[in-house]
Amino acid sequence: MSSESAARRTAAAAAWASEAALADAWAAGPGGPLRLADGRPLRVVFPGVPGDGTGPDFRGAMVDLAGDLVRGDVEVHLRHSGWFAHGHDRDAAYAGVVLHVVGANDLPLAATPHASGRRVPVLELPPPGALPGFVPPCAFARTAGLPVEERLGRLGLRRLRMKANRAALLAAERGAGEALFALTAGALLGPAHRAAAGALQGQLRLAALLDLAGSGDAAARRLALTAALRPAIAGVPAAAGRRRPAAAPARRVEALAALAARWWPPGAGAAWPGALAPGCGWQAAAGPGIGRAAAIEVMANAVIPAGLGTGAWPESAALAAWETLPAPGTYGRLRPLERWLGGAAARPFATAARLQGGLLLQTDYCERGACGRCPLSPPAARW
Ligand code: SF4
Numbered sequence: 001m002s003s004e005s006a007a008r009r010t011a012a013a014a015a016w017a018s019e020a021a022l023a024d025a026w027a028a029g030p031g032g033p034l035r036l037a038d039g040r041p042l043r044v045v046f047p048g049v050p051g052d053g054t055g056p057d058f059r060g061a062m063v064d065l066a067g068d069l070v071r072g073d074v075e076v077h078l079r080h081s082g083w084f085a086h087g088h089d090r091d092a093a094y095a096g097v098v099l100h101v102v103g104a105n106d107l108p109l110a111a112t113p114h115a116s117g118r119r120v121p122v123l124e125l126p127p128p129g130a131l132p133g134f135v136p137p138c139a140f141a142r143t144a145g146l147p148v149e150e151r152l153g154r155l156g157l158r159r160l161r162m163k164a165n166r167a168a169l170l171a172a173e174r175g176a177g178e179a180l181f182a183l184t185a186g187a188l189l190g191p192a193h194r195a196a197a198g199a200l201q202g203q204l205r206l207a208a209l210l211d212l213a214g215s216g217d218a219a220a221r222r223l224a225l226t227a228a229l230r231p232a233i234a235g236v237p238a239a240a241g242r243r244r245p246a247a248a249p250a251r252r253v254e255a256l257a258a259l260a261a262r263w264w265p266p267g268a269g270a271a272w273p274g275a276l277a278p279g280c281g282w283q284a285a286a287g288p289g290i291g292r293a294a295a296i297e298v299m300a301n302a303v304i305p306a307g308l309g310t311g312a313w314p315e316s317a318a319l320a321a322w323e324t325l326p327a328p329g330t331y332g333r334l335r336p337l338e339r340w341l342g343g344a345a346a347r348p349f350a351t352a353a354r355l356q357g358g359l360l361l362q363t364d365y366c367e368r369g370a371c372g373r374c375p376l377s378p379p380a381a382r383w
Contacts, residue, residue: 015127060367072098144378156357167309183302225257255289278317
């Protein structure tokens with residue numbers, strides 16, 4: 001590399017204050033014209049959603065590489081060499097990266113190699129201010145008079161029915177209480193600990209756990225349940241990334257044990273818990289290790305879907321609880337969508353139902369490059 005080009009690359013990297021600033025610029029969906037390090041033109045159809053810290057920086061992006069529509073993950077580094085410094089070239093979690101966005105290409109490489117044999121196209125993103133941002137049609141939904149909240153709510157309802165169908169299938173196989181327990185384990189462990197949740201759901205049955213818990217006081221039963229649950233997640237790799245201690249799998253298992261001890265007292269059997277009367281609020285799921293946000297997640301992903309799907313709750317009670325459940329907060333991956341829909345002040349995701357609708361919108365439309373064809377594209381933007 002000549003000293004002149006080395007100086008240019010140092011200046012390019014320095015133009016970005018940090019890798020986070022570079023990632024923010026990518027998340028905003030840079031407009032064109034863009035050109036890859038190998039010379040091909042690039043158009044951003046959808047920048048993807050921020051990852052959960054366990055793999056690539058963005059998931060579900062869609063880009064147009066010289067006329068080829070490509071969907072996959074995007075990794076961001078201040079410098080090209082960061083890919084190798086972080087060991088991504090040998091990491092299977094990065095095999096789905098379709099674009100490597102760098103602040104400066106400090107290597108004599110026009111593509112980034114991965115051990116899978118793939119060569120990932122490289123984009124050196126021009127410095128801040130050099131490009132117009134990506135503005136999808138949904139940014140004009142409100143001014144076009146689209147009922148944003150109503151459409152998010154309708155999408156959220158569709159997601160509830162999908163979850164309820166899964167609960168019904170589980171209940172047909174195991175019974176309503178077992179279905180609720182399995183879904184609660186999944187909700188508490190969360191998508192970041194999918195492997196641990198799968199281990200719990202696959203190996204354990206509530207009836208057997210309750211037998212092990214015995215008929216002592218609540219504290220003794222909670223300890224017995226924790227001891228019975230722990231082996232199921234032993235050896236399951238913990239999700240990478242920085243996480244709050246309260247969200248660690250071991251802590252979540254303790255919280256699940258406390259909840260199970262309370263929901264299924266001695267002699268109650270593994271049926272639907274009496275503590276979860278139709279239409280109960282999120283407070284019914286709160287307790288040791290389960291704060292407001294986690295309790296809302298349990299309601300949205302386990303109690304209400306299971307109540308509806310198993311028939312333990314009348315449909316009217318389930319739908320009323322769904323409509324009134326507050327959101328636990330906007331997920332990081334939905335922040336770009338929130339910004340396009342008016343920002344946090346407009347509160348498009350103020351309820352759990354609308355938040356769930358946002359997730360469905362993202363997976364079924366945004367991540368499939370459906371700008372102009374999604375329910376939040378104004379008619380004038382459709383093609
Ligand atoms: S698919 Fe719709 S909601 Fe998603 S970014 Fe495009 S216009 Fe917005």
